[in-house]
Amino acid sequence: MEKEILEKGLNINRRRFLSRLSLGIGSVALGSLLIPDLFSKNDDEAVLTGLAQFAPKAKRIIYLFQNGAPSQLDLFDYKPLLQKMHGEDLPASVRQGQRLTGMTSDQKKFPLAGTVFQFNQYGQSKAYISELLPYTAGVVDDLCIVKSLFTEAINHDPALTFFQTGAQVGNRPSMGAWLSYGLGSENKNLPAFCVLLSKGKGNGQGVYSKLWSNGFLDSIHQGVQFSSGENPVLYLNNPDGMDKADRRRMLDKLAELNEESYKEFGDPEINAKIQQYEMAYRMQTAVPEITDMSKEPESIIKLYGPDCLVPGTFAANCLLARKLSENGVRFVQLYHQGWDGHNNLPEEIKGQCKDVDQSSAALITDLKQRGLLDETLVIWGGEFGRTNYCQGLLTKDNYGRDHHPRCFTVWMAGGGVKPGVYGETDDFGYNITQDPVHVHDFHATILALMGIDHEKLTFRHLGRRYRLTDVSGKLVKGIMA
Secondary structure, X not given: OHHHHHHOOOOOOHHHHHHHHHHHHHHHHHHHHHOOOOOOXXXXXXXXXXXXXXXXXXXXXXXXXXXXXXXXXXXXOOOHHHHHOOOOEOOHHXXXXXOOOOOOOOOOOOEEOOOOOOEEEEOOOOEEEEOXXXXXXXXXXXXXXXXXXXXXXXXXXXXXXXXHHXXXXXXXXXXXXXXXXXXXXXXXXXXXXXXXXXXXXXXXXXXXXXXXXXXXXXXXXXXXXXOOOOOOOOXXXXXXXXXXXXHHHHHHHHHHHHHHHHHHHXXXXXXXXXXHHHHHHHHHHHHHHHHOOOOOOHHHHXXXXXXXXXXXXXXXXXXXXXXXXHOOOOEEEEEEEOOOOOOOHHHHHHHXXXXXXXXXXXXXXXXXHOOXXXXXXXXXXXXXXXXXXXXXXXXXXXXXXXXXXXXXXXXXXXXXXOOEEEOEEOOXXXXXXXXXXXXXXXXXXXXXXXXXXXXXXXXXXXXXXXXXXXXXXXXXXXXXX
């Protein structure tokens, strides 16, 4: 090997060559200690886990996505001026001719709508939190409240797809798929990426499988959806008349056929299918245990609220997310529908907050008391914000808000983020005045917290290298601890 290097004319001597070789051997040894099954030759026992590119601050993510776009002006971004100017027209100098949706583009006036809800300051950061979120206010010292997110997307489908995949069009890998590809799972009996769905009492926007798609990555990285029915993962159980031994023999024979097919055609998806069948076999034991809530103590049920015992509710999904995460699932994605407050927003948002407030805060408390919050990044937020002006008829106590991509709020907790408030918006809650955070910046920072350089997590497809952050994105160091 040394001779080959010298023949190629590389500037390296014997001492440097042996030094580099020893470092390489050391890295392999370290990897085998950190991940014992990383170099296993037994595919049935191999763990599909990668190595972070640098020391991660978080090992896992639980993303509480609030589908439909919560109104930041009624929850987090307190603007007294809106109360004072309620009903007055939004100044043109503030709107600056910015793009509007088709739902308000024909309005002659844009009457400002002050929130009907009270705000108070909480915690060391003195963050303003709405009366609608008393439980969230109770954990505010664990939250990093980012008030200055923005996006170019102004309608739900492209905005939601953008947040989940880094692109406004389909057929791109979702964030969970990228993390599965880059890091794998910590548990060989569970997938790296799991998806949970719930629906609230408000006006809902649909969710669809492209949001947790593997895109052009191998299908082993696709999110596995859990349902609220009798069988949490569909088609996992053995058919009638087949026991576990029969299933094992069937999978072994199927694997032999697939291996022959792979030798002939070389299609990597064939190997992915083999891995998926094996994962499903192992999940037959792991999933029933994970989804069994009967062993949870009464204190945990009280913490999350009684709805946590009702499968398919947001509270039940938060508790399940904790169980999945503590058992090594790399990325747990929750979607809670119902935040699309175009009409009758004050009434609808009350129901939505009642659905999610207690269990969202409970998840933070539960992870913290188990010593898991420091290594688990929790994210809460939607695809864009809501306008400071009313869509349609405005009254003193009732209003609707249109889509607003110019500025909105998300919060994060645990996993290497710095508690406090980051970013500011103007007195009208319309434009960002300090520390803007683009969606690509948001993604780059999340990957960095997981130990990944967003510019290096790439996949070659159709002649170019793709990544979650496309060709942009910068770290938001102000929110990193």
